[in-house]
Amino acid sequence: MRKTLYMVVALYFLCAGRVDAATETMALIAPGEAAPVIVIGKNASEAERYAADEMSVHLELITGRRIEILHDQQKSIDNVKVIALGQSKLTDDESIAELNVEQYVIDIQPQRLVIVGGRRPASPGRPARDSGTLYGVYEFLESLGVRWYRPEPWGAHIPKMTEIKLPEGKTISSIPPFQTRSTMGGGMSYSREETRKDIELAQIWAVRNRTNSGYGSPSIGVRFGGMEQHETGRHNWPYLIPASEYFEEHPEYFALVDGERVPYDHCVGNPEVQRIFAKKLIARAKANPELSSLSVEPSDARGGACQCDLCLALDEPRNPRAGGRVSNRVSRLGNLVAQMVAQEAPWLEVQWLAYSNHTAAPSNVDKLQPNAQIMLCPINGWDDWRKPLLDKSNRHNALFVQMAKDWAALEPAGLTTFLYYNGYGWPGPLPITRTLADRMRNYRELGIRGHYLPAAVSWGPAGLDFYMYTRLVWNPDLDIDAELDLYYQNYYGDAAQPMKAYHERLMMALKDNPYHVFSGGRGMHMLFTPKLVKELGGYMDKAQALVMGKSLYERRLYGVWAGYDFSRRISELLALKKRTGTVSVKVSEDKQSELPPDLARPAFVGGGSYYQSAEAEEAYRDLVRWMRSVNQDDPVFDMKNKPQDDAAEIIYAKRGQNFGAPFLHYLPSDVLIGLHQSMREEDLLKDF
Template structure:
């Protein structure tokens, strides 16, 4: 009788879903999955979608041994428009969705018949995106950070119904991260998985590393965009410096072939010919590449090393002298004119190939006085940008100049990727309030940018460390990566969310992150903590308020009293002063205590779970805040008798209390 009742209950639930045309992941009675999987279109991303659907079920529900072949209803995974799935084609036609409307990465989840759902897209990446959105909408979870994997604190027994049809598409076509100190010997699986699970679609790959890890991009649907500083790869000094010194820039009357501090003589037709020949050979050897790099060498001195080679100077424009007092002469015109010539030659053989170029460092941020070929992808990389103010905040002295350059580029091309810097070079601290990130991304969307790809530090087991003598100079203490991840995981998560949908509310992002990372017992307090923390950080920037002082940093660089951004000298002490918005340490304690009280509430909730992982995650936030307070001379009493109430054992100017 019991089995008959269960069958009738399940049958009634299925009929109700069919009648209401909703997608239901779990049985409302047993908490078990009621959906099986069927792959209609075999594609690397679709295969990943099937595998990760299974893993998510096993990690987030009570079905630890879920068998995807069994279920009252079938979730079909198919690609439309390529002849592999009639069911997908029919669903798109029924909902009047075309590739132009849905894009390459949008998806559609729809009712097919009483026994079948269809999740479809025009690419495998779209299907993969849809899988993760199903779990977000059904269970309210997303992969919180690379180091956590799919280790969710809770097992979910109920799922929300998703009204059908349901479709989404991303706001930006390029969404991802460039991992600083990324070594090239192996794919970073945990990072790639986290990025795909958060709907990102690109990671930084250089000409060298593409040979090692290019094959690993397809299962995640990552773009085959190869970038980086590439002059030294195409025309290496060891090969050409002695035989063709004229290929290199003429600096102070001498040919300079250094990979840092000098560039190529782009006015020389022979240089252009070598570049075109080598690029064509590289593309032939790597047929999956869609974007090749033409990034100049990294340098910060001597006019960025462009020099005054007579043939190259002919490419310059009188307008390269920017009308800002003390600003160096720009060489963007010379660089982009050469890039235009090269990509047009490459396009004669590979018409759809694009080329990556930089707008990086002061001499190269101004837009060129020439057209920008539509096959050029410009990565605008504003080193030393103020991160506590929006880029287009007119009251920010530091960003006003950068915003001018951004708008000049946007007037010439929409193929722009914004490269921000989400890293602290000396300490681990988050560099940007989430509200400022949201404002920036909405601004980039209004300008029609392709997307954004900040540079950041790896947050996954052992970071970017790679074994072997060649990588020894780049090795870091594994705790270096852990501290960074503890401080920046929410920022990295929010970036992924906002590049998909810049209109998403910050409160919703914090809630999703906390539920997924801390679990249902600790999440309420941690939501309060991160919300209050973000408000304090944002308020410290006084957005929209004119700066009392305009501080001169260099010949043409200015900062404001409230500015805060990345550079080589910033420390957690600088962050602490901006966060608490005071230079007076005595004022810090009263400002910090409300946040500490919420943290203590969260730590108590975490301990009540009896889950060491949850305790560790909450205490990591406590340790980060403790380090910030130490900058102002505060020490927190560690006493088991005071576990529910924060108390300082030392304040500024005091000896440790006993």
């Protein structure tokens, strides 16, 4: 639809920040008038030049008018409308000295549109950044209706207009509530094979939606205005003192277990180990002083194996809190290392996780060092994605809230989160947008200052929720209903109505689901009862009929349909298991599950029962083959398109290791033996 834009832009800017009273309008682009020119400083930064390119390209896509880019000393611009971007002679009168690096001014004058943002020079612990102008350009383009729903060109929504009128006045954006907003770790997926072009598209998509880390290397981030540099969540002990380098000569650096030194964990009560940890962090900080934080986190799911007197002394008094078995040891170590680091690299924050067996805050630390940063990990039983965070009747969310408050009381330099909502355990639909909106508002109130979201994104089934994450981490106060309605209309076109019904029904089903849904989407399979699948299938059939022959919308719908069909197949697998299986008791922790070798992995939840079914196991294998078959053109599921050597796949599965996709580590155990639930499957599958 071609239209004149005025009222929408006026309302947008009135809601976006502080706006001077505007009684006049400026026609930025009008039929019969010369197109405006973009003007940047002669010595514009790389990010300001990139902002000009983005503005020029998108305005041409919107209006069909070519928009030239000039610098402020090229030629007279007296008789033409100007879009002045970044610091230049044309923006000298804008007061930007006090702006945060991610803030910007949008000043609409009678003949000029000015967008200029804050800058931050490099200093120890703070990388150079000048992303404000670029963010202002993206905010302006969004006010025109532009959206970047997916990284590929076909995932963008670009409205068509012949005229753009803007209300005169000045807007100053607010400071983003979260200092770090990470996503994807630099690519479009985690397991799927990526080309260089895929990675670049993902990086551009991420910055257009204003995430500020996870683009890859810092050099890549320069054109995006720089990036926040944190060593996010790295399990660093084995990298600081690797067994391959130290174990032979210094076994005393490693854990004492049943009277013997073992290479898989460390003796962190050893003062020399503490000094080496600090020395390694200091050396890295001095080599790259723009790094904001480095990790002193244990190996994954370890960190408490050593039984020597020095390590046991770090534990005392023992932590009584759930999930805090080795919190005292890890936090005492972190505090000691942070104290040593502060003497030579006072700008560096030393980070460790509230995770696994050290999730709860310690009971033997009264106050953390001023340079200690804690990353909260709402994994497994510390979060339930069905319910609001402050729902006191939900013990899982109540655990997280109390844990966050306990850590905050120790006065760390900052709290961040390592978000696990992405589907590392479930590659199907993740209808958590409304839950995520609740989370972001409450995370802010808890004093959490940043978020890291790892990769493992099945773009087809979960694209809506991944996009909405970027919107909410930028603005937790987003009008979620309005933004969702825009998504349904823009992304699905004529299929907007049935697809709105599809997504909203999924979100309601999650809210009403009687069984918890933990990190990585684990537990989602119980949502898809035959009754719900039938209802969702009706919406999907209507949507497919409405976009038939319309290639853009057919392509956008394809991945969402694949996510629905995956869930339908899971539902049928569960019904098949109930119909053909025999009731078996779940195995205990120290035994392998009773699945065949190519599906087996160590059990970690005992109790309850499950239906053991050879027919269901074969249906699961068929499901994985089908997933690979629909995963060729688009990254529908975050998995390798082809299995590796079959023998190797069986070996990896036996070890419980990721092979070709994170969810292949969990999914077979969850759907075939209900491993995430300590319940009788006769009760769990009553609706199947």
